[in-house]
Amino acid sequence: MALVHLDALYHVALRLTRNRAEAEDVVQETCLRAFRSFHRFNPGTNCRAWLFTILRNVFLNRVRTRGWEVLEAEMEGLDQVETAADTHVGGSPEEQLLQTVLHGDVDRALAALPLAFREAVMLVDIEGLTYREVAEVIGCPIGTVMSRLSRGRALLRRALVRFAREHGYVKEAE
Amino acid sequence: MTCAEVRARLHAYVDGELTVSDITELDGHCVECRECAARVAAERELRQLLRRQPRDAAPPDLRSRILHRVRREAAVADRAPLAARAGARGGRDRGGAAAGGPHAAPAGRRTRGQAHRLRRARAAGRARHCGPARGGRLVQVAGRHAGDGAGLLASRHPPDGRASGGGATSDGPPTCCTRRDARSCRSSWSLRRRGRLTLPGRRVAYRDTSTSRTSTRDTGPSRGATGRPSTVSSRCWTIRRCSSAPIVARRAGATDAAVAHDVATDSRARDAGRAASRPRRRGGDAAYR
Numbered sequence: 001m002a003l004v005h006l007d008a009l010y011h012v013a014l015r016l017t018r019n020r021a022e023a024e025d026v027v028q029e030t031c032l033r034a035f036r037s038f039h040r041f042n043p044g045t046n047c048r049a050w051l052f053t054i055l056r057n058v059f060l061n062r063v064r065t066r067g068w069e070v071l072e073a074e075m076e077g078l079d080q081v082e083t084a085a086d087t088h089v090g091g092s093p094e095e096q097l098l099q100t101v102l103h104g105d106v107d108r109a110l111a112a113l114p115l116a117f118r119e120a121v122m123l124v125d126i127e128g129l130t131y132r133e134v135a136e137v138i139g140c141p142i143g144t145v146m147s148r149l150s151r152g153r154a155l156l157r158r159a160l161v162r163f164a165r166e167h168g169y170v171k172e173a174e
Numbered sequence: 175m176t177c178a179e180v181r182a183r184l185h186a187y188v189d190g191e192l193t194v195s196d197i198t199e200l201d202g203h204c205v206e207c208r209e210c211a212a213r214v215a216a217e218r219e220l221r222q223l224l225r226r227q228p229r230d231a232a233p234p235d236l237r238s239r240i241l242h243r244v245r246r247e248a249a250v251a252d253r254a255p256l257a258a259r260a261g262a263r264g265g266r267d268r269g270g271a272a273a274g275g276p277h278a279a280p281a282g283r284r285t286r287g288q289a290h291r292l293r294r295a296r297a298a299g300r301a302r303h304c305g306p307a308r309g310g311r312l313v314q315v316a317g318r319h320a321g322d323g324a325g326l327l328a329s330r331h332p333p334d335g336r337a338s339g340g341g342a343t344s345d346g347p348p349t350c351c352t353r354r355d356a357r358s359c360r361s362s363w364s365l366r367r368r369g370r371l372t373l374p375g376r377r378v379a380y381r382d383t384s385t386s387r388t389s390t391r392d393t394g395p396s397r398g399a400t401g402r403p404s405t406v407s408s409r410c411w412t413i414r415r416c417s418s419a420p421i422v423a424r425r426a427g428a429t430d431a432a433v434a435h436d437v438a439t440d441s442r443a444r445d446a447g448r449a450a451s452r453p454r455r456r457g458g459d460a461a462y463r
Contacts, residue, residue, distance in 0.1 A: 003237060010232035024236050031240045035247065106227055124189060125224040131191050150185045153220060 003031070005048050008127060009055055015122050016059050018111055026062065030055040049133040052123065056137060105167075109159035117152030120145055125153075175203045180210045188217045 009030060013023035033054050034041075041050050110118060123129045123137060124145075131149075135142045180203055186192050187200050204211040 003240065006232045006237055006240070007229060010236065011229050014230050024233065027232065027236060028240050028243065032243055032247065035244050106223065121224070125221055126227065126229075128225075131186070131189070146185060149189075153185065153217070157216075157220060 005051055006031075008048060009051055012052060012122060012127065013055060013059065015110060015118065015126075016056070016115070022062075026055060026058050029058045033058065046129070046133050048127065049129055049137055052127070052129070053137045056119070105160060105163040109156050109163065112159055113152055113155055117148050117155060120148040121152040121156060124149055175199045177203075177207060177210055180204070180207070181213070184213060184217055188214065188221055 006027065009027045010023060013026040013030075014020065017023045017026060030051065034051055037054075041047065110121070113121065119138060120134060123134045124131070129137070131142050131145050134145045138145065180187075180200055183192060183196065183200060187197065192200065204214055
C-alpha cells in the first residue's frame with residue numbers, strides 16, 4: 001500500500017531532509033513502520049496523510065538522535081518572519097516573475113524555508129492535503145497550519161523575487 | 175466583505191477551504207476590488223507554480239529494497255507464534271500487527287477434534303505450515319469456522335511423553351513465570367479490561383495443583399482450535415505464562431460480571447500496572463517437572 005505512494009513519500013522526504021541518501025532511509029523506515037502498524041490505520045481516512053505522519057515522525061526522530069541543533073536552527077526562522085505575511089506585495093511584476101522563474105529557484109527557495117513553514121507549504125501546495133489533514137500530520141490546530149502556510153508562502157515569494165533579481169528578471173526599482 | 179477580511183481568508187480561499195457562502199462573498203468583492211483580485215491571482219499563480227514543479231521519483235532500487243525488507247519481516251511474523259513475536263518485539267501492545275497469523279501456539283497434546291480438523295484441512299488443501307513449534311510443527315488452518323486460523327500441531331513428539339503445556343515458543347524452552355494465586359489473575363484480568371493488555375487470542379496454560387493436570391485455554395475474542403473453556407476446578411492454580419503472553423484467567427465458574435466485580439472491589443487492581451511490569455521469573459518450568 002505504501003509503495004503506491006512511494007514517489008510522494010520520497011518527494012516529501014527529500015524536501016524535509018534535503019539529502020537523497022537520508023531521504024531514502026527515511027522512506028524505507030516509514031514503509032516498514034507503516035507495515036508493522038497497519039492495524040492502526042483508520043480505513044476511510046486519507047492514507048497518504050497517515051503515511052506522511054509516520055514519515056514526519058521518523059524524520060524528527062532521526063533529527064533528534066543527531067542533536068537538537070538542526071531542529072533549533074530550523075525553528076529559528078519562525079521569529080524572524082512574524083511580519084512576513086503582512087509585507088505582501090500584490091502586483092503585476094510578481095505575476096510576470098512567476099511565469100519566468102526557474103525550477104531550480106523554487107527548489108532553492110523551498111529548501112531555504114524553515115522546517116515548520118516548509119512542511120506546511122509542501123503538504124498543502126505540492127501534495128494537495130487539506131488543512132485538516134495537514135493539522136493531523138503536524139499535530140497542531142488548523143489555525144496554526146493556516147498561519148504557517150501564509151507566512152511560508154510570503155517567505156517563498158520573497159525568496160523568489162530575490163532570485164529573480166539575481167538573474168535579472170526583475171529590476172531593483174520594482 | 176472588506177479588504178482586510180479578504181486578506182485574512184485569502185489562503186483558505188485559494189486552497190478551496192472556505193464555505194460556499196464565503197466564496198460567493200469573496201468572489202463578489204474581487205469583482206469590485208482590483209487590488210484584492212490581484213492578490214488572489216498572485217496567490218493562485220504561486221500555488222500553480224509549486225504544483226508544476228517536477229516531482230522526484232523514488233529510485234527503483236528503493237522500491238525493491240523496501241519490498242525485500244517487508245517480505246522478510248512478513249515471513250518472520252508468519253513463522254513465529256504470536257506470543258513469541260510479541261516477546262521478540264518487546265511490547266505486548268504491538269501484537270495487533272500480526273493479525274492474520276496463527277494466533278496461538280499449540281499445546282503439546284492434540285485433541286481428537288483438532289486432529290480431525292487438521293486431517294480435513296489437509297485434505298482440502300487449507301493447511302499451511304508455519305514453522306516449528308514445541309512438540310511438533312505448527313500448521314495454520316484456514317477456513318470459516320470458529321477457531322479457524324488458529325495454529326494446530328501437525329505432529330506430536332514430546333521428548334518425554336508429557337504434555338509440554340501451552341504457549342510454546344518456536345525455538346527452545348519457553349521462559350515462564352509462575353504465579354500461585356488467583357489474585358494476580360484478577361490483576362491481569364483488570365489490566366485486560368482496562369485495555370492495557372491488547373493482544374487477543376493468547377494461549378494460557380493452567381496447572382491444577384490438586385490433579386497435577388495441565389490444560390490450556392485461549393483467551394480473547396477468537397478462542398482458537400482448543401477454544402473450549404478450561405476445565406480447571408481447583409481453588410489454587412499455578413499459572414504458567416510463556417514468553418510475554420499475559421495471564422488472563424478467572425476463577426472457575428465465575429461469570430464476566432463476577433470478575434468485573436472482583437476487579438472493582440479489589441484494591442490491588444490499582445497496582446495492576448506494577449504487576450504487569452514486574453520482571454518475569456525465569457526457570458518457572460521447573461514447576462512442571
